[in-house]
Amino acid sequence: MSAFARQAWAVADAEMHKLARDPTELLTRSVQPVLWLLVFGQVFGRIHAIPTGTASYLDFLAPGILAQSVLFTGIFFGIAVIWERDLGVLATMLVSPAYRSALVLGKALSAGVRGLAQAVVVGLVAIAMGVDLTFLPLHLAGIALAVLLGSGIFATFSLVVACIVKTRERFMGIGQVLTMPLFFASNAIYPMEIMPGWLRVAARANPLSYLVDALRALMIRGGHSAFGVGLDLAVLALVLAALVALAARLYPTVVT
Amino acid sequence: MTSEDTAAVRTVGLTRRFGDLCAVDHVDLGIPPGTIFGLLGSNGAGKSTTVKMLTTLLSPTEGTAEVAGFDVRRDAREVRRRIGYVPQLLSADSTLTGYENLLLSARLHGLSRAARARRIEESLSFMELAGFADTLVRSYSGGMIRRLEIARSLLHDPAVLFLDEPTVGLDPVARRAVWDRLVELRARAGLAVLLTTHDMEEAEVLCQTIAIMHRGRLVAMDAPAALRAALGPDATLEDVFVRHTGGTVESGGTYRDVARTRRTARRLG
Numbered sequence: 001m002s003a004f005a006r007q008a009w010a011v012a013d014a015e016m017h018k019l020a021r022d023p024t025e026l027l028t029r030s031v032q033p034v035l036w037l038l039v040f041g042q043v044f045g046r047i048h049a050i051p052t053g054t055a056s057y058l059d060f061l062a063p064g065i066l067a068q069s070v071l072f073t074g075i076f077f078g079i080a081v082i083w084e085r086d087l088g089v090l091a092t093m094l095v096s097p098a099y100r101s102a103l104v105l106g107k108a109l110s111a112g113v114r115g116l117a118q119a120v121v122v123g124l125v126a127i128a129m130g131v132d133l134t135f136l137p138l139h140l141a142g143i144a145l146a147v148l149l150g151s152g153i154f155a156t157f158s159l160v161v162a163c164i165v166k167t168r169e170r171f172m173g174i175g176q177v178l179t180m181p182l183f184f185a186s187n188a189i190y191p192m193e194i195m196p197g198w199l200r201v202a203a204r205a206n207p208l209s210y211l212v213d214a215l216r217a218l219m220i221r222g223g224h225s226a227f228g229v230g231l232d233l234a235v236l237a238l239v240l241a242a243l244v245a246l247a248a249r250l251y252p253t254v255v256t
Numbered sequence: 257m258t259s260e261d262t263a264a265v266r267t268v269g270l271t272r273r274f275g276d277l278c279a280v281d282h283v284d285l286g287i288p289p290g291t292i293f294g295l296l297g298s299n300g301a302g303k304s305t306t307v308k309m310l311t312t313l314l315s316p317t318e319g320t321a322e323v324a325g326f327d328v329r330r331d332a333r334e335v336r337r338r339i340g341y342v343p344q345l346l347s348a349d350s351t352l353t354g355y356e357n358l359l360l361s362a363r364l365h366g367l368s369r370a371a372r373a374r375r376i377e378e379s380l381s382f383m384e385l386a387g388f389a390d391t392l393v394r395s396y397s398g399g400m401i402r403r404l405e406i407a408r409s410l411l412h413d414p415a416v417l418f419l420d421e422p423t424v425g426l427d428p429v430a431r432r433a434v435w436d437r438l439v440e441l442r443a444r445a446g447l448a449v450l451l452t453t454h455d456m457e458e459a460e461v462l463c464q465t466i467a468i469m470h471r472g473r474l475v476a477m478d479a480p481a482a483l484r485a486a487l488g489p490d491a492t493l494e495d496v497f498v499r500h501t502g503g504t505v506e507s508g509g510t511y512r513d514v515a516r517t518r519r520t521a522r523r524l525g
Contacts, residue, residue: 003366010363018351088345092408095311095341096364097333103364256314 007098011106016113026114030121033069037062037125040189050190055132055220062131063215063223064188066122070115070147071182071208074154076175077111078162081254085166091255101248107159108152108244115151116144126219134221142218142229149236150211156243163250188212192226210235264289264416264448265310269319272305279305281472282319287465289415292442292449294463296456296497302472303452304344307418310450311341324415337365340409344420344452348393348401348408354380355389358408365412379407383437399430403437410441417441419451423458431458438462456493466493470501 001009019025037058044050045057052060084090093103126133158175165171185199186208192200203209214232217225225232265287272280280302287293297303308314310323312332321328324338348357355376362372380386383403393401402422409417422438423431439462441447453459459466460480467477476483476496483496 006366007364010360013363014349014352014356014360017356018349021351086345088343088347089349091313091343091345092341092347092361092405093364094313095336095339096361097336097366098364252313256308 004099004102007102008105008109010098011093011103012109012113015107015110019110019113026117026121029069029073029114029118032072033065033118033122034125036065036068037122037129041065041129044189051194052191055223058126058129058131059220059223060191060216061189062122062126062133063219064186064212066119066147066215066219067150067186067208067212068183068188069118069122070150070211071154072179073114073118074111074151075158075179075182077107077155078158078160078175079168079171081107081159081162082166082168082171085254086168094252094255099248100251101244104156104159104244104247104251105152108156108240109148111155112148112151115147119143119147123219132221133219134223139218142233143215146211146214146218146233146236149233149240150207152240153207153211153236153243156240156247159247160243160250163247163254166254182206182208186212187226207236207239262289263287263322265293265321265323265450267310267319267321270306270309270316270321271318272302272309272314273317278472280309280316283469283472283474285467285474285477287416287448287450289446289448290442291464292438292451292462294459294466295450295452295469296454296459296466297452297469298454298501301469301501303469304420305472306469307341307420307450307452311339311418312336337412338415340412340414340417342402342405342409342417342419342422344424346398346401346405348396348404350394351392353390353392354385354396354404354407357393357404358411361408362411367412375411375413379410380404382410382440383407384433397430399426399433402426402430402434406434406437415446415448417447417449419449421452421454423453423455435461456497460493468497468500475500 041058041061050057081090094100123133161174162171165174185202186206187203188208192203195203210227210232213225213227214229217223217229263286265285267283267285270280270283271278283306295303295306305314309316310321310328312328312335315329323335326334328335358376358379359372362376367375380389383406385400385403385407388396388400393404396404423434426434435458438449441449451462464479465477466480466483467474480493484491484493487496487499
């Protein structure tokens with residue numbers, strides 16, 4: 001393993017130790033997606049207001065809700081960095097010879113692990129609700145990859161915001177402001193075809209849409225991707241790489 | 257004094273400005289290996305900014321700084337390989353055990369698996385924490401956390417150790433324990449330690465050389481005894497500090513800083 005990979009893994013490994021020691025976070029985070037599927041999904045599925053082709057609305061919604069929970073988990077990740085800065089944990093990491101991008105990628109990886117845990121919860125609820133899931137090994141591997149990339153993107157984006165605003169109070173405000181537009185300007189709960197033109201443009205530029213698109217093809221039996229799973233994963237990987245590079249540049253400014 | 261060429265830390269005209277404020281103003285320092293060097297000054301004197309530049313966390317605006325033979329700007333990663341740093345804030349992760357804290361640092365420094373196990377064990381036992389390796393840092397006392405942080409900073413066998421106010425906020429017993437460890441460290445061949453402090457007693461006990469910093473400038477630098485002797489037979493280090501930082505009417509606000517420093521020293525002592 002290269003030095004870069006070893007350093008990123010060291011950061012992710014420490015984060016996973018913390019998570020294993022106190023997994024309550026995983027439980028509390030699963031409440032929201034469960035509610036969306038149980039309440040929103042069932043009600044909207046019943047009124048048939050949203051055109052989803054031959055798939056049921058719940059089949060259409062389940063991948064969107066997994067993507068949403070990946071977004072919500074990742075987007076507040078930056079608060080931990082502000083916390084670490086205030087404590088001085090970050091300064092000692094930045095004084096190590098580790099690559100700054102490896103430190104950032106390590107954080108992104110640990111967000112990915114949280115995302116995978118969300119995927120398991122959403123998957124179980126979806127099974128219980130009769131969503132037509134597929135369990136082909138290749139699809140499962142694809143889901144894991146998409147969730148890792150998506151979690152990494154939103155966690156790193158959050159880290160970039162944290163590096164800019166630097167205080168918890170400002171961060172919380174901005175985090176709230178960012179979450180809803182990212183969610184609603186995507187194909188998570190309704191298809192792009194019914195969006196007005198301007199919103200469709202926003203949704204095409206939103207990485208969440210590519211995550212949802214990939215998950216729709218990978219999770220649901222007979223599911224279709226509008227953009228192509230290959231393109232979805234490529235876009236997600238590129239966005240993650242760009243964000244990691246940006247965050248690595250901004251990371252050291254947090255402690256000054 | 258060791259020759260200039262082998263200095264563990266050397267700065268020439270080191271300067272850092274934040275807008276109009278000159279936090280560090282043309283500082284020239286030379287710290288030979290094997291010494292503990294104390295940087296004294298009131299709050300806002302520029303000590304922490306100096307340490308941040310020397311540890312590559314902050315770029316100098318002007319001047320040069322070499323640490324362990326490498327330029328802090330050009331060879332930042334090489335500098336980081338060779339330094340240990342304990343920031344003023346408590347920086348151990350309270351949700352990890354002592355061992356896990358050290359393991360993360362050892363891995364970021366690229367220590368091999370075998371070296372990690374050995375160095376972590378050595379560092380913990382040197383800092384008298386061997387029995388607490390698997391305890392969550394959350395349940396450590398303040399003094400134990402400080403000793404753990406020093407243990408962490410020693411894992412990769414650094415050439416220069418930076419300690420930013422290492423005993424601030426500790427009770428006298430915990431402070432003494434940290435001092436004892438630092439005195440033993442001084443005996444280790446070659447390690448240079450730069451510590452910043454408000455605490456005159458700490459400077460007197462630990463440091464071979466003291467530099468007094470005031471409004472970003474170095475206003476005095478010598479062995480503690482020499483600094484005292486220059487002022488008079490009964491002079492204390494506190495007198496030296498007041499004299500050089502100008503705790504008088506004409507130097508305005510600094511009197512408050514000196515008073516605060518004295519209060520801190522009294523509280524800790």
